[in-house]
Amino acid sequence: xxxxxxxxxxxxxxxxxxxxxxxxxxxxxxxxxxxxxxxxxxxxxxxxxxxxxxxxxxxxxxxxxxxxxxxxxxxxxxxxxxxxxxxxxxxxxxxxxxxxxxxxxxxxxxxxxxxx
Amino acid sequence: xxxxxxxxxxxxxxxxxxxxxxxxxxxxxxxxxxxxxxxxxxxxxxxxxxxxxxxxxxxxxxxxxxxxxxxxxxxxxxxxxxxxxxxxxxxxxxxxxxxxxxxxxxxxxxxxxxxx
Numbered sequence: 409x410x411x412x413x414x415x416x417x418x419x420x421x422x423x424x425x426x427x428x429x430x431x432x433x434x435x436x437x438x439x440x441x442x443x444x445x446x447x448x449x450x451x452x453x454x455x456x457x458x459x460x461x462x463x464x465x466x467x468x469x470x471x472x473x474x475x476x477x478x479x480x481x482x483x484x485x486x487x488x489x490x491x492x493x494x495x496x497x498x499x500x501x502x503x504x505x506x507x508x509x510x511x512x513x514x515x516x517x518x519x520x521x522x523x524x
Numbered sequence: 525x526x527x528x529x530x531x532x533x534x535x536x537x538x539x540x541x542x543x544x545x546x547x548x549x550x551x552x553x554x555x556x557x558x559x560x561x562x563x564x565x566x567x568x569x570x571x572x573x574x575x576x577x578x579x580x581x582x583x584x585x586x587x588x589x590x591x592x593x594x595x596x597x598x599x600x601x602x603x604x605x606x607x608x609x610x611x612x613x614x615x616x617x618x619x620x621x622x623x624x625x626x627x628x629x630x631x632x633x634x635x636x637x638x639x640x
Contacts, residue, residue: 440626442627442628446567450632451615451630451631451632451633452569452615452630454627454628454629457627499567501567501569503569503628505626512571512574513559513571513619513628514571515561515568515569515570515571516568517566517567517568518567518568518569520567
């Protein structure tokens with residue numbers, strides 16, 4: 409099946425700094441990418457959806473200025489958590505859907521962010 | 525609004541036995557897709573099975589089958605011959621094809637524990 413990678417797999421940063429998470433589709437063109445957030449023992453909550461070359465659509469309650477999403481190419485989307493705070497500590501998962509992969513939505517392995 | 529309900533926070537099953545994980549959904553759109561994902565402790569989301577709302581037959585993938593009862597709006601996952609490696613969180617999800625982005629909406633999940 410199609411493969412989606414995320415980098416880094418885990419990151420620890422200090423409060424106030426920014427962190428960038430990369431999501432790549434390795435063997436298909438991802439026309440749409442999704443970013444989810446998952447707190448411990450909870451479900452995945454959609455943060456935003458991005459289409460290649462256009463601005464991301466954010467879900468209600470998600471601060472677009474804090475969570476910057478860039479989908480610059482058909483294989484790469486980035487999520488930047490700006491001015492991170494301890495409450496931003498979470499598991500961030502990207503997912504991609506695109507041409508040639510039918511109805512499936514492929515998930516990256518996730519990035520565990522810890523803000524100290 | 526679309527909604528996915530998983531009423532079983534946790535389930536136990538004896539190794540080699542079958543187990544059913546419940547999922548009900550709510551949508552007013554006649555066109556939708558239902559998914560099941562497995563999330564082991566490592567965090568990756570593993571696609572298991574898909575059922576389209578117009579599919580005439582219940583989906584099956586190896587030891588996984590989906591008991592799709594459209595009138596009852598239920599899409600239960602059946603795992604046959606449980607294995608220790610099946611211990612994980614299981615999420616039911618729905619995509620509304622009527623939506624512009626076709627986002628996946630997830631249930632709260634069921635934690636399955638397989639006993640030796």
